[in-house]
Amino acid sequence: MKKEEVFIFGHKNPDTDSICASLVSERLDKKNGWDCTVAKRLGKVNKETQYVLDYLHLEAPEMIDKVEEGQEVCLVDHNEFNQSIEGIEKAKILSVTDHHRIANFETSEPLYYTAKPYGCTCTILFEEYKRLGHEINKEEAILMASAIISDTLLLKSPTTTEHDKKALAELEKIAGMDIQEYGLNMLKAGTDLGDFSEAELVNLDAKNLDKDGNKFVIAQVNTVSIEDVLKRQKDLESAINSEIEKKGLQLFVFAITDILNSNSEIIALGNRTDAVEKAFDVKLENNRAFLPGVVSRKKQLLPDIDKNM
Amino acid sequence: MKKEEVFIFGHKNPDTDSICASLVSERLDKKNGWDCTVAKRLGKVNKETQYVLDYLHLEAPEMIDKVEEGQEVCLVDHNEFNQSIEGIEKAKILSVTDHHRIANFETSEPLYYTAKPYGCTCTILFEEYKRLGHEINKEEAILMASAIISDTLLLKSPTTTEHDKKALAELEKIAGMDIQEYGLNMLKAGTDLGDFSEAELVNLDAKNLDKDGNKFVIAQVNTVSIEDVLKRQKDLESAINSEIEKKGLQLFVFAITDILNSNSEIIALGNRTDAVEKAFDVKLENNRAFLPGVVSRKKQLLPDIDKNM
Numbered sequence: 129m130k131k132e133e134v135f136i137f138g139h140k141n142p143d144t145d146s147i148c149a150s151l152v153s154e155r156l157d158k159k160n161g162w163d164c165t166v167a168k169r170l171g172k173v174n175k176e177t178q179y180v181l182d183y184l185h186l187e188a189p190e191m192i193d194k195v196e197e198g199q200e201v202c203l204v205d206h207n208e209f210n211q212s213i214e215g216i217e218k219a220k221i222l223s224v225t226d227h228h229r230i231a232n233f234e235t236s237e238p239l240y241y242t243a244k245p246y247g248c249t250c251t252i253l254f255e256e257y258k259r260l261g262h263e264i265n266k267e268e269a270i271l272m273a274s275a276i277i278s279d280t281l282l283l284k285s286p287t288t289t290e291h292d293k294k295a296l297a298e299l300e301k302i303a304g305m306d307i308q309e310y311g312l313n314m315l316k317a318g319t320d321l322g323d324f325s326e327a328e329l330v331n332l333d334a335k336n337l338d339k340d341g342n343k344f345v346i347a348q349v350n351t352v353s354i355e356d357v358l359k360r361q362k363d364l365e366s367a368i369n370s371e372i373e374k375k376g377l378q379l380f381v382f383a384i385t386d387i388l389n390s391n392s393e394i395i396a397l398g399n400r401t402d403a404v405e406k407a408f409d410v411k412l413e414n415n416r417a418f419l420p421g422v423v424s425r426k427k428q429l430l431p432d433i434d435k436n437m
Numbered sequence: 438m439k440k441e442e443v444f445i446f447g448h449k450n451p452d453t454d455s456i457c458a459s460l461v462s463e464r465l466d467k468k469n470g471w472d473c474t475v476a477k478r479l480g481k482v483n484k485e486t487q488y489v490l491d492y493l494h495l496e497a498p499e500m501i502d503k504v505e506e507g508q509e510v511c512l513v514d515h516n517e518f519n520q521s522i523e524g525i526e527k528a529k530i531l532s533v534t535d536h537h538r539i540a541n542f543e544t545s546e547p548l549y550y551t552a553k554p555y556g557c558t559c560t561i562l563f564e565e566y567k568r569l570g571h572e573i574n575k576e577e578a579i580l581m582a583s584a585i586i587s588d589t590l591l592l593k594s595p596t597t598t599e600h601d602k603k604a605l606a607e608l609e610k611i612a613g614m615d616i617q618e619y620g621l622n623m624l625k626a627g628t629d630l631g632d633f634s635e636a637e638l639v640n641l642d643a644k645n646l647d648k649d650g651n652k653f654v655i656a657q658v659n660t661v662s663i664e665d666v667l668k669r670q671k672d673l674e675s676a677i678n679s680e681i682e683k684k685g686l687q688l689f690v691f692a693i694t695d696i697l698n699s700n701s702e703i704i705a706l707g708n709r710t711d712a713v714e715k716a717f718d719v720k721l722e723n724n725r726a727f728l729p730g731v732v733s734r735k736k737q738l739l740p741d742i743d744k745n746m
Contacts, residue, residue, distance in 0.1 A: 238554035245547035
């Protein structure tokens, strides 16, 4: 691990925005004459992201699982330390580019921090390219477009902003491709859950959260058939209960999101499932509840659950 | 208190950057077509800032001491809740523009956050004007220049960056004035401490800090004669000990900064003065230590003391 390198990475259990934003940031830094930044990742590439990398014939960034004290790092697509790499508390954070709430984060020195309440980190990076007057090439356009499609479910998620729509429209032109067709194929690739064990499924896109010392997790998988995933409910619950035990969680919410119809079914376990019932004014039956119109963890799941924890 | 208004304010015990950045942000928002933001302040205007306001024939922003739940606010020149207004935890923070470390801060929703490791918040605002293509008028130029002069002690503080220098040079041209002469008069106005009681002096520019539940304060006054201030040491210590008792502090550091020669004498009291001795490798004598070349709380006092708390 060379000390002079600055690592750029997204959150644990990386999604398409985390991987694409780190790759795009590396490219953007180079355009700004800053050659020492290198994209990294904090976990396995999911199938949706693999679709993007295969499409572009790109290698995934190198995987790392901890950083040494004093390592210089740039965070994209997250800020909370419990979603970041082991050792982050003692790293030197030079910059953060993110579109999430700010929590469980602190530094001892001033830094660059750019957050905007957009649907996707790559939309913020898109605006940085524009601001700095850098041309966006086709590969960069497809990386950023893929992240926006992923985070906004093809602009259908309520997290979508006008900024994301504008960015995707312009990126589509540069990419010169039918973004609807490409995007649906990409999203569908991510819903192929057959290969994953239940233990892998509940960790695939899981966010570790902390409210005043109460630890909880909100995990999410995308699917084109909620019913198919629910066939594995019993084994999923065993996997979830292992996580609860292992991490000392108060609550584990597993959201199964239908990307075609924009609804979610959740499975909630732990001794604080009351927070979920209060948050959505539902009664869990068989540990489950159907949440019509809910697709966004950030906008629709997290704030209300967090408030009731 | 109208609900539709969005309050913009700097930190408690406002300094020139906090007041000027809130006034400039209000003007910048208006230029961007956002009419609902109103500058406020969280405390008494100090003499240095009063010099700026008098020079421009401007009223100080209205003083407020708490916000209601759900009040929309924009923070400038700070982020830590213990340096902000009463009720900030339940306010809706729309944006932060700041040049400090990030700590003791969290939101439940995404927001705009713009931090840069510059010497002054107004340098960041200056770059926003440029980025958005807005012209800077003479009044705005003097407000921003005053904040930069104050925070960087006329570009002599080690917190000064190339960005601050470039901004001040350009603002000087727009203001059409001799910035050295104006700046020195402004800084000197701030060193007139004669009117203040010792209790006022130790609170004039005091930052409340928190390291894992250990509360401490670093306060600072500027002077052209450290000796003059030290004549009041006994009464200053009584005032500091009252603060320690009242706020349950582990440590109170009072820095008396010589703005002409760029040195500080500190008075440290509390049961964790060892943190100061370790931080600067000094032995306190008569509760005091001389720190040659130290003028910046943010860059030279806070990080090392914080590390040893």
